[in-house]
Amino acid sequence: MSEAPAAQRTASADRAGSIDLLLRQPEPRAGWRVLPARVIALCAVELQKLRHDRTELYTRAVQPALWLLIFGQTFTHIRAIPTGGIPYIDYLAPGIIAQSAMFIAIFYGIQIIWERDAGVLNKLLVTPTPRSALITGKAFAAGLKSVVQALVVIVIAAALGVALTWNPLRLLGVLVVVILGSAFFSCLSMTIAGIVLSRDRLMGFGQAITMPLFFASNALYPVSVMPGWLQAVSKVNPLSYEVDALRGLLLGTPSHLGPDFAVLAGAAVLGVAAASALLGRLAR
């Protein structure tokens, strides 16, 4: 190790350097500004990580591309699923966007347990950051990452000939829907993390809930072709509302944008509350 001489040299050199700012405590922000400031701080970290390592962005694009390419094109030919007159691949694209966003968000529970084990979470919990602000920040970071992923899937879909809207207002709506949906699913996964407390158990849970959530939604087929019990599950599944809104916004098909936004926003708020309440268990 060549650290000792280097450390000595810099230590003595730095003592001459100015540290005036390190003697003054920063002024606390006004109460209502803490939450947005923490959300921005955690989103900035997410963007920095994405900039340093884009491989995840690419590897995560493979699965949605395969769904659209194979499943989408095959079922477009078979015409087995009633889509209300549009090609099946068009019908499928919003479902796949929602799916890939959900897969990203579900990972946040595993990440928060990893951060607990590594001491990163503890350190953040000893800053003037209320637990709900920490969770909200993580939820929005998940949303941000999902939005980046959604843009990739939108480009893939457009390249495969899906007739998507390019209306900026509608695309803005898509951003909001994806952020709200990912906020909910990341909080769901962080809530489960707060219950099971270990990464191995959470991995099991993650796998046990993501595929059922996906299949018990309108991502692949309309609710009308489902058996009654599955329709009931789909009705309480936020993913269905996310897909419905995305279809309405991206394809202009009939949808229920008002209720969709209300359900997604409500689910996100509930998710933040539940995950924040359980965060203390992870810190113990």
Place this chain on the structure above:
Amino acid sequence: MSGDTETAAPAVDCTGLAYAFGETNAVDGLDLTVAEGEVFGLLGPNGAGKTTAIRCITTLLPVPPGMVRVFGRDTARERMAVRRLLGYVPQQLSADASLTGRENVTLFARVFDVPRRERAERVAQALAAVGLADAADRMAGTFSGGMIRRLELAQALVSAPRLLILDEPTIGLDPIARTGVWEHIDAVRAATGMTVLVTTHYMDEADQHCDRVALMHRGRVHALGTPGDLTRGLGERRRAAGATGAPPTLEDVFREVAGSGLDDTSGDFRDVRSTRRTANRVG
């Protein structure tokens, strides 16, 4: 930040601090006062309860009101106010490997409300203070163990804490990196005058760098004083009993106050595992 009660209050004041994990009384009636401006060492073998005590003081573990005060503020009642006074470096190497050194420190500047106009400069000063100015834009994942510890020190310093809490800052480091870390702790303390509460199970480090130490064993403090007073006291007792030989070390003092329990409580599996994990990440 003024008022007579607050300036007079000690940096840390624990009275009868107790915390149990199920059946394990990790901290069991700890009385401790850390004066403003001193470097205070909390010493003890693995499993003594040092980390648990630290986690109570840092508001990570919930304790009833009246047990712990930081600069006069109750950790149960004034959580946020207490956190603003603290810089905390946990036992694990906890820098984010997928961010650069500078980004790691900037995150903590942000969450302590450092305004944007002075953020970059403050971060640069914190990195320079620990000798990482040149490595600041490398990924933290490429840092050596000693560099990560110094980076964590910068993360803690960027908010100008009045109390710096370091949990085993040199665990798992090689002797040379240990010296490097302590050099920066000493330099920062000399330059800022901040209070430092540090835990360690290396008695020689405490002897060299701490103004006062508390010897902790099975959740309680068994001896308290300056390292010099403690070793001198034992030397005198030994001479009075007619013994001769080398002057006693802090470790000898510990053996005396802890009795025979010291060797067989060198940590259960949990401690061994977390120590190993830290050692592994250090590489």
